[in-house]
Amino acid sequence: MALFLLxxxxxxxxxxxxMSVVVFLILQILPGxxxxxxxxxxxxxxxxxxxxxxxxxxxxxxxxxxxxxxxxVTFDLGTSYAxxxxxxxxxxxxxxxxxxLAFAAMAIALTLGTLAGMIAASTRNSAWDxxxxxxxxxxxxxxxxxxxxxxxxxxxxxxxxxPTSGLSGPRYYVLPALALSVFSMAFIARMTxxxxxxxxxxxxIRSARAKGLTHNRVVFKHALRNAFIPVITIAGLSFGYxxxxxxxxxxxxxxxGLGRLVVDSILSRDxxxxxxxxxxxxVNVAAANLVVDVCYALLDPRxxx
Amino acid sequence: MKxxxxxxxxxxxxxxxxxxxxxxxxxxxxxxxLVLAVRTPLLNLDPTQESSSxxxxxxxxxxxxxxxxxxxxxxxxxxxxxxEVVDDTTWRFHLRxxxxxxxxxxxxAEAVVFNLDRMAAPESLHSSNFGWYAGASVVDDLTVDxxxxxxxxxxxxxxxxxxxxxxxxxxxxxxxxxxxxxxxxTGPYRVVSHEARNLTVVExxxxxxxxxxxxxxxxxxxxxxxxxxxxxxxxGEVDVLTFVESSQIPLLGMRDDTVLVEGPSxxxxxxxxxxxxxxLDSATVRQALAYGIDLDLILETVLENTGTRYGVALAPxxxxxxxxxxxxxxxxxxxxxxxxxxxxxxxxxxxxxEFLIADRPEHARIAEAVQGQLADIGVNVSIRTLDWGTFLxxxxxxxxxxxxxxxxxxxxxxxxxxEFESSSIGSRNRSLYSNAxxxxxxxxxRNELDADVRRELIKEIVARLTEEAPRxxxxxxxxxxxxxxxxxxYIHHPAKFDLRNVTIGx
Numbered sequence: 001m002a003l004f005l006l007x008x009x010x011x012x013x014x015x016x017x018x019m020s021v022v023v024f025l026i027l028q029i030l031p032g033x034x035x036x037x038x039x040x041x042x043x044x045x046x047x048x049x050x051x052x053x054x055x056x057x058x059x060x061x062x063x064x065x066x067x068x069x070x071x072x073v074t075f076d077l078g079t080s081y082a083x084x085x086x087x088x089x090x091x092x093x094x095x096x097x098x099x100x101l102a103f104a105a106m107a108i109a110l111t112l113g114t115l116a117g118m119i120a121a122s123t124r125n126s127a128w129d130x131x132x133x134x135x136x137x138x139x140x141x142x143x144x145x146x147x148x149x150x151x152x153x154x155x156x157x158x159x160x161x162x163p164t165s166g167l168s169g170p171r172y173y174v175l176p177a178l179a180l181s182v183f184s185m186a187f188i189a190r191m192t193x194x195x196x197x198x199x200x201x202x203x204x205i206r207s208a209r210a211k212g213l214t215h216n217r218v219v220f221k222h223a224l225r226n227a228f229i230p231v232i233t234i235a236g237l238s239f240g241y242x243x244x245x246x247x248x249x250x251x252x253x254x255x256x257g258l259g260r261l262v263v264d265s266i267l268s269r270d271x272x273x274x275x276x277x278x279x280x281x282x283v284n285v286a287a288a289n290l291v292v293d294v295c296y297a298l299l300d301p302r303x304x305x
Numbered sequence: 306m307k308x309x310x311x312x313x314x315x316x317x318x319x320x321x322x323x324x325x326x327x328x329x330x331x332x333x334x335x336x337x338x339l340v341l342a343v344r345t346p347l348l349n350l351d352p353t354q355e356s357s358s359x360x361x362x363x364x365x366x367x368x369x370x371x372x373x374x375x376x377x378x379x380x381x382x383x384x385x386x387x388x389e390v391v392d393d394t395t396w397r398f399h400l401r402x403x404x405x406x407x408x409x410x411x412x413x414a415e416a417v418v419f420n421l422d423r424m425a426a427p428e429s430l431h432s433s434n435f436g437w438y439a440g441a442s443v444v445d446d447l448t449v450d451x452x453x454x455x456x457x458x459x460x461x462x463x464x465x466x467x468x469x470x471x472x473x474x475x476x477x478x479x480x481x482x483x484x485x486x487x488x489x490x491t492g493p494y495r496v497v498s499h500e501a502r503n504l505t506v507v508e509x510x511x512x513x514x515x516x517x518x519x520x521x522x523x524x525x526x527x528x529x530x531x532x533x534x535x536x537x538x539x540x541g542e543v544d545v546l547t548f549v550e551s552s553q554i555p556l557l558g559m560r561d562d563t564v565l566v567e568g569p570s571x572x573x574x575x576x577x578x579x580x581x582x583x584x585l586d587s588a589t590v591r592q593a594l595a596y597g598i599d600l601d602l603i604l605e606t607v608l609e610n611t612g613t614r615y616g617v618a619l620a621p622x623x624x625x626x627x628x629x630x631x632x633x634x635x636x637x638x639x640x641x642x643x644x645x646x647x648x649x650x651x652x653x654x655x656x657x658x659e660f661l662i663a664d665r666p667e668h669a670r671i672a673e674a675v676q677g678q679l680a681d682i683g684v685n686v687s688i689r690t691l692d693w694g695t696f697l698x699x700x701x702x703x704x705x706x707x708x709x710x711x712x713x714x715x716x717x718x719x720x721x722x723x724e725f726e727s728s729s730i731g732s733r734n735r736s737l738y739s740n741a742x743x744x745x746x747x748x749x750x751r752n753e754l755d756a757d758v759r760r761e762l763i764k765e766i767v768a769r770l771t772e773e774a775p776r777x778x779x780x781x782x783x784x785x786x787x788x789x790x791x792x793x794x795y796i797h798h799p800a801k802f803d804l805r806n807v808t809i810g811x
Contacts, residue, residue: 032694040356041697041710044433044732051430083348083501084485093500152536164537165528254528254537256503264346264502264529269694 001297008290012283019282020072020275024065027271033057034081034269055081068275078272082265087276090261095280097167097257098250102242104173105181109242110235113185117192117231122219124197132189139186144245148179148252165254176253180245184238191234195227202226229299236292240285338506338522339792339809341545341802342534346502346527351485352470353429358571358800361468362547363525365801366507368469368490371398371417372461376568376798378622378715380461384412384471384491393456393754394439400447404514406473407495414449417441419474421451424466437463456752458759462624462717467571467800493518493805503527519794519808531666538787544809545795546787547802551609551667557787568797570784571715573620574612576600576675577700577708577776581737585658585706589650591774595636597643597682598675604780607670612780618721618767620781622799625718625750625763634778635771643682655683661705662688663696668709671779675707703730703737710735714781715799718763722747725770736775743769 035051036043043051052058056067071078077087120132155175156164162175199205200223208222246259254260258277265273347363349355365373371385385398404412418441425435437460439452453460469490476489486499493515494507505525509518526543528534531550535557537543549557549565557563578585578594585591604614615621616631647653660675662668669690676686686707691699700708712733713720723729726747727739743766750762788795794806 031698032692033698034694036697036701037694038356039430041712042434042733043356043430044729045701047430047433047732050427050432054428080501084354084482085501090501149532149536152533157536157539160540163542164540165533165542251530252533254530254533256500260529261502267692267694 001294005290005294008293012286015286016279016282019279020069021065023275023278024068027269027274028061030266030269032269034271037268038081068272077276080265080270080273082268082270082273087272090273091258091276091280094256094258094261097255098243098246098259099284101167101173101176101180101246101249101255101257102239104177105184105242105245106235106239108177109181109184109188109238112181113188114192114228114231116185116189118196118219118224120189120193121196121200121227122215129193133193136186136189139182139189142182144179144183145248145252147182148176148249151175151179152252167253167255167257176249176255179252180242180249183245184235184241187238188231188234192227192231195230196223199223199227225299229296232292232295232299236288236295239288243281243284338524339520339545339804339807340524340526340543341547342526342528342538342543344529344531344534344548346529347499347505347525348501349485350488350496350499350505352466352468352472352488353423353426353431354485355468356430358467359547361466362800362802363505364488364490365469365492366494366523366804367492367496368488369471369492370466370469371400371464371471373465374715374800376796378624378799380465384417385464388461390754391450394453396451396453396460397444398449398451400449401514402447404491405512406476406489406491407510408473408476408479408489410473410475410489412471412491413446414443416471416474417449418443419477420471423477424470431466431468434466435463456754458754458756459624459717459719459751462720465716467716494523497522515805518805520804523804525802538789541789544789544792545802549785549787551611551785554609554611554785562790564788564790564795565785566788566795566797567783567785569613569620569622569714569799570782571622571713571799572711573615573714573781574671574709574711574779575776576671576779577705577710577735578774579703579706579708579735579737580739580775581703582706584650584652584656587650588773589646590652592636593643593646593650593652593682594679594684595643595774595777596639596646597684598678598777599638600777600779601634601638603671603674607674608667608780610783611785612783614778614780616767616771617774617776617778618725618770619718619763620714620778622715622781623713623718623721624716625760627760627764627767630764631767636774636777640682647682647684653683655685657685657687658706660686660688660707661696661699662690662709664690664692671709672707700735701731705735708735709779711782719751722750722763722766725766725775738773738775740769740773743773 035048035055035057038051039047080087080090116132120129123129152164155161163172166172205218205223208218246257247263250257250259251263261273262277343359345357345359347360348357350364352368369383371383372380373383375381384401384404386401388396388398391397400414406412421438421441423429424431425438426432437453437457439454441449441451444450471491473489477484480487487496493509493513495510497506497508499505507523509521511517528537534546535553538546558565578591580586600614604610604612614634616635619626619631660672662672672688676688679686699705712724724733725738725743726734727744730737730739746762746766750759753759753762791809793808793810796803796806
């Protein structure tokens with residue numbers, strides 16, 4: 001297991017290198033000039049040329065990339081074009097908001113999603129089942145930003161229960177985490193149901209029932225463990241989705257997190273900030289997948305790495 | 306034997322979880338500081354490093370200029386108490402006595418020279434805006450002489466720069482890179498904390514030369530999403546919406562707890578023709594389009610009457626504006642005339658044209674309306690939307706045919722006229738308009754010290770430009786701010802969020 005973990009962690013390095021090249025190239029293809037944005041609408045061409053010089057945008061692309069990489073390995077993440085602050089500082093201030101929101105959403109999605117899936121599976125073809133599946137279909141289809149605005153309208157503006165923006169206390173997490181979690185929750189619910197229904201049809205479950213075990217005991221004690229393996233996969237994949245979804249949710253709930261930083265940085269062509277933010281998100285997604293692999297081993301004793 | 310399912314057990318679990326969520330539900334606390342929501346982020350607070358006017362609007366509370374303007378555009382003393390012309394290229398400014406920067410550094414003639422040099426230096430983002438500045442010299446501690454490159458009547462407009470820039474020379478040196486997040490000025494407030502793209506907090510200083518402000522703490526909060534900004538105002542998390550989207554005005558106007566503070570803004574939206582792309586290189590074709598677009602109707606309906614229309618060049622807030630000759634829009638809607646002019650130019654069957662817009666809801670609505678109206682005179686408009694950054698580069702390079710973007714509607718005429726000079730093609734001259742006679746006239750008014758002669762020159766320039774129609778005015782924008790009724794004394798100013806006279810009470 002330790003060797004497996006080490007191997008997987010080492011695999012992060014080529015992954016990140018590849019990511020950094022891809023992001024760097026995409027930024028070069030992107031039209032628009034960071035210097036023109038910094039100079040603003042009324043800047044002269046000379047002004048813009050000076051800013052380009054100042055930012056080092058005149059140097060050949062391979063040189064720019066090499067400089068970025070050289071700084072990266074010495075943990076110098078560079079300076080933002082737009083704010084002239086260290087990128088490391090900007091990202092470390094915003095990372096906690098995004099990651100804690102993703103965890104909150106994950107917690108909601110996993111508990112409510114698996115619960116709903118379990119209810120649906122164990123009451124298969126009942127009204128409960130139908131209701132859960134309809135709701136989850138809706139959950140998959142509803143765009144997060146729209147749901148977010150609806151939540152703000154009812155729970156903040158109409159009822160005044162929750163604040164509309166920011167993330168400065170537990171109360172602030174409720175609406176954004178809910179809006180962010182809905183897609184994953186619905187997906188997990190459907191996966192739990194499908195997997196559990198399949199498992200409940202297996203021979204060993206019939207044996208358990210034949211022993212005279214109660215329905216709940218059969219479901220919770222015997223079926224669930226096996227049924228959870230695909231659910232864990234989906235949950236792991238969802239984590240990447242939750243980090244990506246933060247881009248939208250943080251804009252809607254005005255949360256000062258990594259997602260909003262990425263959007264703002266892309267709009268202002270703040271290359272250093274975009275590059276590092278994407279790498280940070282990539283590391284998180286890779287780490288989530290690693291956790292999923294470890295969970296497999298814990299759930300299924302036959303799996304050993 | 307199959308057992309009957311028992312959902313209620315699980316249902317109870319769900320209920321427990323829902324009630325756990327409700328623990329977090331407590332009423333919203335009243336805001337102590339005055340919170341102003343801004344639509345564009347505050348990035349750099351060092352005046353030499355920032356070009357966003359929002360930064361200037363907010364930081365006028367922290368940093369000041371030698372002169373300022375009243376809300377109706379008249380020049381008023383600020384850090385300078387009076388000024389006089391010494392000779393054609395030299396102006397003498399007498400400075401306010403007893404003013405100190407927030408770090409204790411005295412404000413004096415040396416500080417003025419330091420800051421002017423700093424703004425005009427090549428490292429400054431604004432060096433080209435200070436092209437008029439030839440140098441300054443200390444006469445005595447509170448008197449400074451400023452020289453201009455040639456006679457320059459627009460000097461007061463130049464000194465009342467949209468980003469206030471008189472800062473403590475000591476702080477610039479001592480703070481180094483940190484100065485950008487903690488600028489030190491002479492204003493009624495000092496910066497307590499600044500996180501770019503998020504929140505900037507200012508706190509009243511207790512020895513401001515103009516009296517201590519009543520609001521002790523104010524926050525400039527960046528809320529990029531239009532609907533969220535509106536919602537956070539409606540829940541009371543934000544006290545002042547510094548920019549109300551035109552589509553939100555009717556809703557906010559109905560609220561009892563809201564005062565809409567409005568007035569002319571410092572910006573006018575213009576519809577620009579690329580005068581170098583055929584068929585728009587023909588003045589007749591441009592006139593035809595001008596008659597064929599009902600901009601009055603667009604302003605009234607699509608833009609909710611958020612402004613007024615004047616001629617092609619100047620708005621009333623600009624020095625040199627003449628109500629008689631520039632007061633009305635020169636091209637009333639007349640599709641008949643438009644068709645005649647098109648036929649005259651040899652385009653009786655119309656033509657295809659592209660309308661380039663930045664990714665902003667209002668611009669899209671304008672472009673769609675123009676598209677519909679021009680279809681009536683046989684001109685097919687296709688709309689292409691770009692994000693702001695790409696839009697800036699594309700229009701500077703002249704890739705557009707039609708486009709909408711704002712420009713100044715406040716200050717000296719010489720702030721606006723470069724938009725018609727051939728030397729500004731590639732930057733501010735988004736019509737790519739080139740006319741040697743106009744160039745000569747603009748250069749002439751720039752250095753004309755006699756105000757009456759200069760006004761006549763500007764009138765002549767505007768009359769010619771009206772005929773040439775390199776662009777049309779969509780509106781001189783009205784700026785609408787929503788202010789919570791508990792906030793008093795928030796006065797509209799085209800270029801400031803002025804907190805000095807604001808009080809919070811019942």
